[in-house]
Structures are given as C-alpha cells and as structure tokens.
Amino acid sequence: MMKLWGGRFTKSAEEWVDAFGASIPFDQELVHEDIEGSLAHVSMLEYCNILTVEEASTIKKGLETLKEKAEQGELDYSVENEDIHLNLEKLLTDEIGPVGGKLHTGRSRNDQIATDMHLYLKKHTIEIMDNIKQLQQALLGQAENHVETIIPGYTHLQRAQPVSFAHHLMAYFWMLERDYTRLEDSLKRLNVSPLGAGALAGTTFPIDREYAAKRLGFDGVYDNSLDAVSDRDFILEFMSAASMIMMHLSRFSEELILWSSQEFNFVELDDTFATGSSIMPQKKNPDMAELVRGKTGRVYGNFVSLLTLLKGLPLAYNKDMQEDKEGMFDTVTTLEGSLKIFSGMIETMSVNTGVMEKETHSDFSNATELADYLAAKGLPFREAHEVVGKLVLQCIEKGIYLLDLSLEEYQTASPLFEEDIYEVLKPSTVVGRRNSAGGTGFDQVRSAIKKAKRKIQEK
Numbered sequence: 001m002m003k004l005w006g007g008r009f010t011k012s013a014e015e016w017v018d019a020f021g022a023s024i025p026f027d028q029e030l031v032h033e034d035i036e037g038s039l040a041h042v043s044m045l046e047y048c049n050i051l052t053v054e055e056a057s058t059i060k061k062g063l064e065t066l067k068e069k070a071e072q073g074e075l076d077y078s079v080e081n082e083d084i085h086l087n088l089e090k091l092l093t094d095e096i097g098p099v100g101g102k103l104h105t106g107r108s109r110n111d112q113i114a115t116d117m118h119l120y121l122k123k124h125t126i127e128i129m130d131n132i133k134q135l136q137q138a139l140l141g142q143a144e145n146h147v148e149t150i151i152p153g154y155t156h157l158q159r160a161q162p163v164s165f166a167h168h169l170m171a172y173f174w175m176l177e178r179d180y181t182r183l184e185d186s187l188k189r190l191n192v193s194p195l196g197a198g199a200l201a202g203t204t205f206p207i208d209r210e211y212a213a214k215r216l217g218f219d220g221v222y223d224n225s226l227d228a229v230s231d232r233d234f235i236l237e238f239m240s241a242a243s244m245i246m247m248h249l250s251r252f253s254e255e256l257i258l259w260s261s262q263e264f265n266f267v268e269l270d271d272t273f274a275t276g277s278s279i280m281p282q283k284k285n286p287d288m289a290e291l292v293r294g295k296t297g298r299v300y301g302n303f304v305s306l307l308t309l310l311k312g313l314p315l316a317y318n319k320d321m322q323e324d325k326e327g328m329f330d331t332v333t334t335l336e337g338s339l340k341i342f343s344g345m346i347e348t349m350s351v352n353t354g355v356m357e358k359e360t361h362s363d364f365s366n367a368t369e370l371a372d373y374l375a376a377k378g379l380p381f382r383e384a385h386e387v388v389g390k391l392v393l394q395c396i397e398k399g400i401y402l403l404d405l406s407l408e409e410y411q412t413a414s415p416l417f418e419e420d421i422y423e424v425l426k427p428s429t430v431v432g433r434r435n436s437a438g439g440t441g442f443d444q445v446r447s448a449i450k451k452a453k454r455k456i457q458e459k
Contacts, residue, residue: 015079022079023322024087029329031070033119034084037112037195037216039063042103044196044212050105050205059103062096084116085109106205107198110229110317114194117328119216121238122190124332125183131339132180132245133459136173138346140452143169147445150427151266151356152365159363162427163440165356169346170445173452175248180459182241190234193218197228200316230316232306235328239303242335246296249338253289256345260286265355270348273341288345292338299334302327360427364392366402369430370421377416387414 039060046056066088069075081087086109093100143166153163193213196203202225209221222228259266269286277283305327309320367388374384391413395401403425410417423429435441438448 019079021082021319023083023325024077024079024081026326026329027084027113028077028087029325030084030113030116030120031075031088032067033116033123034088034112035063035067035070036119037115038088038103040212040215041107041195043215044208045102045105047211048206048208050207051102055099055102058096058099059092062092062100063103065095066091083109083113085112106203106207107196108200108229110199111194111197111225114197114229114231115216117325118190118192118194118218118234121234121328121332122187122217124336125187125190125238128242128245128332128335128339129180129183129459131336131343132176132183133456135339135343135346136176136180136452136456138343139169139173139176140449140456142166142346142349142351143173143445143449146351146353147442147449148428149351149353149356150360150431152359152363153440159365161368162360162365162431164431164442164445165351165353166449167440167445170448170452172248172252176245177452177455179241179245179248182244183238186234186237186241188219189237191217191219193221194228194231195221197222197225200226200229226316230313230321232310232321232324235324236303236306236310239299239306239328239331242331243296243300243303245335246292246299246338249342250293250296252342253293256289256349257286257293260284260289266352266359268350268352269345270350272348273345288341292341295334295338299331302331357427361403362401364395364402366425366427366430367392369424369433370402373421373424374414374416379414379416 042051042056042059042063045051046053051059066075075087075091077084077087078090081090089100089104092103146165146169149165150162151165151168152159153161153168193209193216195212195216196207196209213219213221222231256267256269258264260269269284269289271284273286273288274284275287277285306324309323313320370388370391371381371384374387375381379387391402391405391410394409395405398404403422407417407419407421410421431440432442435444438444
C-alpha cells in the first residue's frame, strides 16, 4: 500500500517495521477528538475561502459519517496507515473521494495530534474534577454522622491524641480540595489551541487560527508555532496533579486497610469492595483499597517516564513523542477508576463507633491534656511535661490508665491537681476543648463541614 506521505520514498518498509512504528493500536483512543478537530479545521478553511462551500460540505458530511461509525465501533483501522490521523484521512477519502485529501490543507499531523491531546485531556480533566467532587461529598456524608465519634489520633503510628473521626475524614476532604484546584488551574494552560501551527513553522495559507480555536472551545491559541507542536507541559502538569491525587488516595487506602483489620476493627468495608480467600473462608480482604495503593506506582511511573522522554528533545516534534500517549491514557483510566472506587468505599463504609470509643479509653492519648492542665495553672510546660511523663510511667508499671489513678496519686505528683481532673481527662472533653481554628473541637469540626459544603456548592 502506498503511504499517504510516500512520494519521496522508493522502497516500502517491511511489515514488522510498520508495526513497530505505528501508533494506531493505541491512538485510536483519540478518534472522536481527531474528528472534532477536523470538523473545526474544515469549517475554518471554508470561512477563510481556502475551500469552497461545496468542498467543505462534502468533507463535513464524510466526517460526520465517520463519527457515527466510530460511535458504533464500525471503523476498521490499518497499521499500514500508522496513526489515527492517516487512518481517518484514508477512510474519509474512501468515503467521499479525492476531495477528502483537501482536509489536510494548512495543517500537519504535528499540530493535529497536539490538538487531539488538548481536547482529550481537557474533557477528562473536567470529568476527574467531578469525580473528586463526588468523593468529597461521600466524605462529607460520613463526617456529618460522626462529628462526636472519637478515634485515637496517631503520629509515628503511635497513639497521640484523641480526635473527632469527622475531623480525620475531613483532612482528606481538604487534600482533595487542593487536588481539585490544581486541576482547575491547569485548565488555563490546557485550554489553548495548537491547531494551525503546522509541522513547526505555521503555514502559507491565509488561515484563521482563532476561528478554529473558538469552534473547539479553546480560550486562545499558542503564540509560537514551535512551542505549539512540541509542548507537552500540559500532560506533565496533569500527570503531576494525578500523582498527588493518587498519593492522597494511597495514604487513605493504607488507613482503611489498617482500620478494617481485626487488630483495629474501626471500620468495615462493604462486601462490594472486598474479596475473600481461595482457601481461608473467614477472610475479607480490602482488595480495592490495596489495588488503589498499588496503582499509585504506575501513575508515578507514567509521570517520570514522560519527564524522562522529554528531557533531551530538541525543538520541534520528534518521533519519541509518540510515546506520550499510552501513559496519559493509562493515568486517566487509573485515576478515574480509583476515584470512583473510593467514593463507593467511603459512602458504604460501616463505622464501629463503639470500638473507637473503647479504644480512646485504653491508651494515654489524653496525657497532653494533663500537661496543658498544669500549664494553665502556672506550672512551666516543661515541668508539667515531666510530671505527666512520670504519671504515665507509673500507670504503665501498674497496668492502668490515667483515668484509673486516684486523686491522692495525682496530688502527690502535683498539688495543682483537683477533683475536676477526671472530667478534663474524658476523651469527649479532650476533643471538645480543642477549639482553636482548624482544631478537632466539635464546634470547629461542624464549622469546617459547613465551609466544605459551601465549597461543594460553588463548584
């Protein structure tokens, strides 16, 4: 088969060479974007009187036919035609005749593929933002039900201070909020059209790039044709944001895995998001959380792979850049799936409030409250810290907790202790009193939930 660009060549490549160089096995994912870009391009060519009304109408009808066939999965692609652009051009020419060849007037595959990827990533970025919003809503739903549910808070995976379970969940809400705004901000750089930049230097045809950009919903055009066809910053920026989102989900996965273990038993994941063992009938494994944690690595890998790919490329387009698509597609698919899985897991998760409450009475996470109590009565905090440390050691040696000590034992340690110490040490009191801005105090948590709801309503 004669290549569409084959006029310069006297020999044809062997089939295995064609197969190695072809991108159609994966860039057919861009079929809808490529047709969309072509429809805008032919409209622009007609608007600029580069094509006649009749020629443009014929091409448009042909493209609409291909679009319908693509939606029905009826297009047959060929490795010999290398990529989505040449495949569609060949299919268009077969459909409407030689006039189909005029579609490529004033453009190159270089600006064409860049346009396709801008369109694709813009669409999926908006979808992912919506997925983040759905997960945030699931978090809000659980948080509203558990403002006064108390859970041990950890640092170094050691019991630290008790916190509201809603407060813990809301930490992830705000991580996701940063993720959302990063994607939102990236749209400013993503929503720019490369179409009309040609291979690298523009074109001699009197095209109107702004017209085509407007038809495609872009805010403007690249100011430099070399930059337009070689820029992949918009993919890197997306992959960077995606990596942070997956990092947040992976951290959350780790907590869900721990919390759903028999040792913690804080939560139970719905059966929909768990699996069993082939030989151990008692097992209920948090496999979806584990998979999200595992898939984080592939998203990181896609990001680093593209960074590495681009680091040594001179301007403008190079064949290396064919390798930019599979990682982008994979990252989109992985991220969208992970966010949807997480929304379902959080929305259907059962919370074992009794276990959480019991655990907050079975540790020394209220020790800081003792130190604060003494400091508030005038004892320097460092001295208060030492007094409390000795009381904790005393409890450990006796196998008891701070609420089990007698008032006499407290007053032996410091005369500043009074009868109210037992009320002060209750986990509910410990949590409720931490009403500094952003703290775990119940009033602060309710205020944070209201603020978060306003954020959701603004989206």
